[in-house]
Amino acid sequence: MPHWSVYTGNSEPHDGIDDLPAPPPWRAFDGEPVLPAPRDTDDRAAVSPDRAHRARTYVASPETVQLVNAALVLRRPLLVTGPPGTGKSSLAYAVARELRLGPVLRWNITSRSTLSDGLYQYDPLSRLYAARRAGDARPGGEAPGTGGPEGVQPASADVEEHLRLGPLGTALLPYGRPRVLLVDEIDKSDLDLPNDLLNVLEEGQYEIPELMRAAREFTEAGTAEVLADGTDEPVAVTRGRVRCRAFPFVVLTSNGEREFPPAFLRRCVRLRLRRPDREQLTEIVRAHLDTPAGDAEHLINRFLNRAADGELATDQLLNALYLTGVAGLDADSRDALADELMPYLSATADGDGF
Template identity: 80%
Template sequence: MPLWPVYTGTNEPHDGITELPAPPPWRAFDGGPVLPAPDATADASAVSPDRTHRAETYQATQETVQLVNAALYLRRPLLVTGPPGTGKSSLGYAVARELRLGPVLRWNITSRSTLHDGLYQYDPLSRLYAARQEAAARQGGEGGTDDPTGIEHHLRLGPLGTALLPYDRPRALLIDEIDKSDLDLPNDLLNVLEEGQYEIPELVRSSRLVPDGVAQVLADGTDERVPVAHGRVRCRAFPFVILTSNGEREFPPAFLRRCV
């Protein structure tokens, strides 16, 4: 049976993502608890007028449309290579806008970027400061705040970590200029992109101290908290991941095999 295009490249928003066929058995994910996707009617590129304009005016070639659909059908990242200024990142915003995937999660890569940065950030110093403030308040006879020393209050998911939350429809993740990364980052991404899951060791160790082992943590790009059970995150709908490269380096064969 011929496959129909989910992404058409017409720049007309639609809900075709809901008609995406089931994934191959080896790319099926069952993470939970299931989270509702961000407002599908929101402009996925509304971070700035410039990005909105680029998303609305992006002209996709037929080859681009085919490759985007291949990535969506296979639940694989899409690697886009080309000189600067050729619209590589604009493609991510255009796809997110047409398919109503919500705000684009963007991870700008530098030579100092690590996998940990993309998954989550934990600030132990702010936790120590909160613990001291809490102790001082109690000694002064003041009522303490609502467990300010809990790890979840000092932890925020990164763009990659947020994209892998168990949303009921895919999120859009733009990993921009991955060729600027340290040599190890592409290989470090292999397991996470292949398995669609990761652990937060700090939450795994403290999960027994949290009711039902569920911690409420901040997601990237929002002030809303999402539940993470026992410190483990596994996606449900694999995100649409687009990686851009200016072609300044070659990537390991194992990494390329996992991308479209």
């Protein structure tokens, strides 16, 4: 393995991230104060059992290992494209587990997603209701910040109580080790999001206007305690500005439903996952299931033959192997059930798709 590689793809957790080469001068960041690394993803409270299983059993190709390390060293997002079921999102969990980078921060993209959704969520209505309740409890019913008794803290000073960082905003906190951020199905976004996201990832920082206004108007230190994504433990944000220290390992997945702007593409390390061949399928099955070799080989052949005529996903093969293994069927019944569990994903392949 090259000396600059820290991810091996063998799924055994280790602290190789501490040996990651220094970033290029144009990708060095200096956010403060440095935050400790979160808990490992091996903790079942930090990751669901299905994700933990996928992380442990992920089978990475040599190309995948090389490009993951390239993204880590260059401090660049990894754009992972490929057909459904090729392990695009599972890759993020596998890297997080092996390198002990804590729980994966996941941002599922829809056509309505905006950059602010990923950075933070602010609820001004809940803050307004809280201010009204506080006003009702005061002598004379005066709301805070409206000329009440001297020494009463204005309503704007409690803005952090109604604000929570999103997955992208949390990933850019100044952690001592990189966090793993999965931006899933970015090709489903509107036209502006890739470029908006690119600007934040290029700078490694962002601002929270609501906290900046509160810091200028009402506090001296300007430090707010804000909840981060996936935890109930607050983190300190000074004067509404967040800047990373260890650039996060960002995995952007795409099913190829759209083209991305050239400026976006040139700032990403690009990995295209292809359908696994027979050898890779055998290794994937071995990693996931304790299936007798003969049964696995038969259904792998059947899967590959069907895949020659239409689009299938590896998950379908695993489902067929598991269910036929526990059902105790004869050969003909097993094959018929396997075909039912492996329908083509494209409607053009067999006329009805599902």
